[in-house]
Amino acid sequence: MIYRYEDESPLNLAVHKLFEVIISIEKYPEFIPWCAAVNIVRKSHCKIIADVIASFKGIKGKYTCEVTFNLPSIQQNCLIEVRAVQGLFKYLHNVWELTPQDENRTIVKFFIEFEFKSPLFQKMFGIAYKHAQKKIISAFKKRIYLLT
Template sequence: MPTHAERRVLRYTPEQLFALVADVRRYPEFLPWCVGARVISQTEEKLVADLTIGFKLFRETFRSEVQLERPHDIHVQYMNGPFRYLNNHWKFVPHPHGTQVEFFVDFEFRSRLLQAVIGTVFNEAVRLMVRAFERRAMQLYGRPSAQPSPVPAA
């Protein structure tokens, strides 16, 4: 159902961006619609976490297993919650101007009502989410020396 893929070059290191995305506990501090995060278990290679998303009258919690392949890949595997499925991947590729970030998300809610509500705002919501990660990088690591640039799809 809703799918979004994006590539951007950001003037931060892969290690910095990996650490930012892997820090699931902090998502409610900066990520729109994320109203709760609880890490159930964590090792160097994997974490299991519950995220609670809130949008208008809806509030749903889901559990995911997150594979951490430092410093270049993060793969999110949906375990249970309001989705039929959820696929989410981050890739951090060294680039002459910092790091090329590749982000992919694809999901479908079990509830037709929730799917219809989210479907109307999905693309803008994902763009806001990606921008929230960029702003968080600026907060944590300082303003980059140049603006991030979209990378044309291959």
């Protein structure tokens, strides 16, 4: 089963501050539910390869993701795109689109679509799917406001 979730929110923050929270994936275990560990494998100007360990109800799984992005500016949208390249997911595609409205206001569009390889993860996560996604988005918003 393929899961999808979308969210769009206006936030009273500068695009570069939002970008920093989203792109600092090595800090995700500090505030994202079910993210147990992140190891940056390779990082360049506009690409990150990372190994992520997810833990849900005592069951752990690992996946490698490729994160591509363009740097934020007040003149153009910033896109951060994440794809799983091996591991826990059969398929994972995640996009953050940050659209600056002015110096201190940004529209944030979030999209994720994924399917687990493991029937166990699929079953366990499926029960609480919408709640889990809302909790993750809420964790990002809380982190953003705590750091600003």
